[in-house]
Amino acid sequence: xxxxxxxxxxxxxxxxxxxxxxxxxxxxxxxxxxxxxxxxxxxxxxxxxxxxxxxxxxxxxxxxxxxxxxxxxxxxxxxxxxxxxx
Numbered sequence: 695x696x697x698x699x700x701x702x703x704x705x706x707x708x709x710x711x712x713x714x715x716x717x718x719x720x721x722x723x724x725x726x727x728x729x730x731x732x733x734x735x736x737x738x739x740x741x742x743x744x745x746x747x748x749x750x751x752x753x754x755x756x757x758x759x760x761x762x763x764x765x766x767x768x769x770x771x772x773x774x775x776x777x778x779x780x
């Protein structure tokens with residue numbers, strides 16, 4: 695049990711250091727582009743524009759995903775009901 699506690703403390707210490715030094719190379723975030731607060735909105739708009747233009751990243755909205763899932767579930771239910779009545 696004492697070994698487990700020591701191991702947990704060492705793991706927590708390592709994780710803490712990763713957060714403390716997260717912007718250093720090798721940290722959780724690593725090197726990142728410095729953006730001034732005055733130009734953050736333009737930077738965010740550019741990121742969003744890149745996401746929207748990239749078809750691989752163009753995710754459907756939540757409503758579309760829920761509607762698709764629900765329609766498929768209803769269709770499966772109706773098909774089972776139809777095929778079981780034969």
